[in-house]
Amino acid sequence: MLRQGDKATIKTRDGKTRDGKPHSDSSRIDLRDGEGPAPGDAVATARGVSKIYGEGETEVRALDDIDVDFQAGKLTAIMGPSGSGKSTLLHCMAGLDSVTTGEVRIGGELISELTDKRLTLLRRQRMGFIFQAFNLVPTLSAEENILLPLLLGGRKPDEQWEAQVIESLGLGDRLHHLPDELSGGQQQRVAVARALVTKPEIIFADEPTGNLDSTAGQEVLGFLRRAVDEWQQTVVMVTHDPGAASYADLVIFLRDGKVTGHLLDPTAEAVFDRIKALEV
16 A cells, blocks of 8 residues: 555566466465465555654755555565655665654564664564675675575574575575675675575565676566565565566655655556656
8 A cells, every 4th residue: 555645556467477477376485484464465564654864954854754565475666766765765664774753564563662682683584685785795605695694593594495596596506606706696696595595574675786787687686576476575676777667566656755656567668757757
């Protein structure tokens, strides 16, 4: 559900790939293990969320009374002109930044009520992250980087799931390489695997293709799309690229910290037109 005058329930791509071909039931893997929101339910919600930096004459309202739901089993893109608040919204939803007013919930849990320790555990156990900067530990191998969130949380890897993720991302022959021995695209694939291997309720991706060439970027977007279509993953992605946004089920548009509209089943051309209109 979107407020600010726009409401939407995503009912697209159910059981279909981007080319319209249906998945067989056997190809769909539910990562929730019987827990968490079912597909179509809200994994993350914001109600009346505002974020203000500074005060008085230097006050900047980065987010202005935003209400938005991010639905389970969907890929949602957040777009808007520079300074529209898209990365701020993602960071507030993920608990990486605090809100000035309003509520953010992950799986129904109000994150503003959590202690720093509990919030850290929530992010580690129930969220995955992919950033423009790959954020890999340079002294660890690719496999060690992939498993790091599990090891930090004292959790044993699901070896079968780890193997499936690694195979799907084509990293089998790169597991023992250090990050500086990998291409940019390979490093981001390691970051995607790291986000997936914990079976999170939601993945937050902030400009995940920003440091990649077009070919590597399309590969990463394809992996995220597959994670949603085949594995019932939930992804929220900030991007400035209409082509990247076209991989989403829904695009939410921001301007001046406000939700200004949305687009279901987006094409790159339609997204481009909406962004140009926002920049006028």
